[in-house]
Structure formats: C-alpha cells, structure tokens
Amino acid sequence: MPIGSWTGIVMIVAIGVVLAIVAGLMSYLLPDVKSIVSFVAGLQVTMLAVQIEYLVRQNGQTKSIIHQLSLTEAVSRIAWMPRLVKGMAESIEKIEQRFPDSPAMVAARKLIEDSDRGLKQLERGHIVHDYEDISILLDQAPRTRRSIRATSLQEVDLAWWMSPLGKKYWSLLKAAIDRGVHVERIFIYTEWTDALNGLAEDQHASGVHVFKVRKEDIPPDLQIDMIVWDETCAYRAVLTNNSGGHRNSFTLDLGEIQDMIMTYNRVYSLATHLKGDESSCILH
The missing domain is CATH 3.30.870.10 (Endonuclease Chain A)
Structure with missing residues (x-):
C-alpha cells in the first residue's frame, strides 16, 4: 500500500482515538444522559465527515494512478513508442524551461496536435x-x-x-x-x-x-x-x-x-x- 494511504489511515485512527477520549471525559462532565448522547452523536458525525473526505481524496488519487498506468501500458504495447514519447516529453519540457510563454511553446503544441490529427487520418487508412x-x-x-x-x-x-x-x-x-x-x-x-x-x-x-x-x-x-x-x-x-x-x-x-x-x-x-x-x- 502506498505511504500516502498509510498516512491517511493513521490519521483517521488517531482522530477516532481522540474523539473517543473526549467522549469519555464529557460523560463525566455533562450533567445528564441526553446531553452526553447529543455530544457523542456530534462526534460521530465529525468522524464520518473525516472518513468521507479521506475516501474522496483517495478516489481521486486512485483515478490518477489508473490513468497513468493505462497511458504507460498503451505506450509500452508498441516497441518503439516509449523511447519516442520520452524524447518528445523531454524536448517539450526543455522548450518550456528555456522559452516559457513564447511562440516556441505554441509551435510545440501545434506540432503535437498536427501529429494527432495525422494519426487520426491513419486510423482511417489515409496517408498524404x-x-x-x-x-x-x-x-x-x-x-x-x-x-x-x-x-x-x-x-x-x-x-x-x-x-x-x-x-x-x-x-x-x-x-x-x-x-x-x-x-x-x-x-x-x-x-x-x-x-x-x-x-x-x-x-x-x-x-x-x-x-x-x-x-x-x-x-x-x-x-x-x-x-x-x-x-x-x-x-x-x-x-x-x-x-x-x-x-x-x-x-x-x-x-x-x-x-x-x-x-x-x-x-x-x-x-x-x-x-x-x-x-x-x-x-x-
């Protein structure tokens, strides 16, 4: 399991322990059962909210990881693609570092988009x-x-x-x-x-x-x-x-x-x- 996942779980457990201790202390401090029940219910809602937020974040990270794995798998299926894609990404990164917000970046993006359109034509069996x-x-x-x-x-x-x-x-x-x-x-x-x-x-x-x-x-x-x-x-x-x-x-x-x-x-x-x-x- 990734380190980020363990960190999230530890945090939820720690929050749960703290809330349990607080609930125990309040059972001695509050004057009646109704107040205690109300307070404990509030703590449970807080705990549930924390869990939901964690799960939402984890879902987003999972989708991102799945997308990256899917992309890597698609590129790796063609023997000559990984080296070519890596070289293109490195070139564009260097252009962005050396000529940020410049016509060079506009031209780089257009070059990639033109290649994409050309590949779409090749999908149909068309070569010009x-x-x-x-x-x-x-x-x-x-x-x-x-x-x-x-x-x-x-x-x-x-x-x-x-x-x-x-x-x-x-x-x-x-x-x-x-x-x-x-x-x-x-x-x-x-x-x-x-x-x-x-x-x-x-x-x-x-x-x-x-x-x-x-x-x-x-x-x-x-x-x-x-x-x-x-x-x-x-x-x-x-x-x-x-x-x-x-x-x-x-x-x-x-x-x-x-x-x-x-x-x-x-x-x-x-x-x-x-x-x-x-x-x-x-x-x-």
Whole structure:
C-alpha cells in the first residue's frame, strides 16, 4: 500500500482515538444522559465527515494512478513508442524551461496536435505525401502480386514519367510485369501529342495494357490520376491549391479501394485500346 494511504489511515485512527477520549471525559462532565448522547452523536458525525473526505481524496488519487498506468501500458504495447514519447516529453519540457510563454511553446503544441490529427487520418487508412515523395509507390510495386490499374492525366503525369522519379517507378513496374503482374494504364489526354504517344508506345511494348480517352469525353469526376495495387492500396493525385499543385493521397481502406476500382472501371468503359485491339484483360 502506498505511504500516502498509510498516512491517511493513521490519521483517521488517531482522530477516532481522540474523539473517543473526549467522549469519555464529557460523560463525566455533562450533567445528564441526553446531553452526553447529543455530544457523542456530534462526534460521530465529525468522524464520518473525516472518513468521507479521506475516501474522496483517495478516489481521486486512485483515478490518477489508473490513468497513468493505462497511458504507460498503451505506450509500452508498441516497441518503439516509449523511447519516442520520452524524447518528445523531454524536448517539450526543455522548450518550456528555456522559452516559457513564447511562440516556441505554441509551435510545440501545434506540432503535437498536427501529429494527432495525422494519426487520426491513419486510423482511417489515409496517408498524404508531398507530390515528390513516391516512397509508397516504390513500396507497393514490388508487393503487387496480381494487378495494377492506373489512369494518367496528361497535365499531371506526362513530365513526371520522364523524370528520375518516374523512371525509377517505371523500372519497378517492368519488374512486376516480368513476374506476371497484369498492368493496365488509361491515358486521359487533352491532346494526343508525339511525346504522349511515344510514352504510351513504350509502355505498350513493355507489356502494359494501354488505353486512352479524351478528357472532354468523360465526366469531371472521372478526370483523376489514380493507381490501384491489387485490392490492398490505392492512390490519387489531389489538387492542393488553385495554382495546380498536387499531393499524393493514399488509402488502405478496403471500402474506399473498391470505390476507386469502380471509378477506374467507369473510365475503362469509355476508353479505347491504344492499338484498337480487342482487350483480353483479366480485370473486366
């Protein structure tokens, strides 16, 4: 039992002994039984009040201890969490000591709150990266076992395929094709330029099932740049501002992935094969 608990118990016992002695003395001093009974009753009420106050305080301390234990247990369940949380707490304590009531503390709290919001998104299976961060693309391509469905918006994707990042992802796609993964790509274009045709021909020659559709021939909700790896992860480019900037948005939620597959199939139903051939795709 904690020392504080023993201290509280000793105090109650001591008060009880004192009240008992006082009650005994008063039985000699008071003139009649009625007065004695009244006085003893008052002492009992006082004793009861002391006990209740002690129990209330103990309950508050118990709840605090339970909360701390629960928090420690939750952090300890993830192997790398204790060291990280300890480091964060120590950093914030140092910031508070060195820069109290300053913008640094405001920024520290905002950083933690932003992390909390990000984790809430991850609970839903949502991940958002800067457009230049293709780490998940590079991770998913080698993991894929059956199929990769993709659309490419001309204004989003064309220059990217020619960049070092695009070439790196393309090398992983070719490796996936070599191990039997079915890869489809629908180019959504505004103008079928020589550069776009060359890209489409190269991918077709490497084993990609290539389709194309004019952007103006499909509804606005289908004019998206997206990828679905098997049925485990999906990506789409998200417009971030009016200047045309994009971010990479991923989902691991199975329901959302199925919705994206349905969206892809709608685009597919409006597209034509690059060579005008009948498709033998396994996905449709």
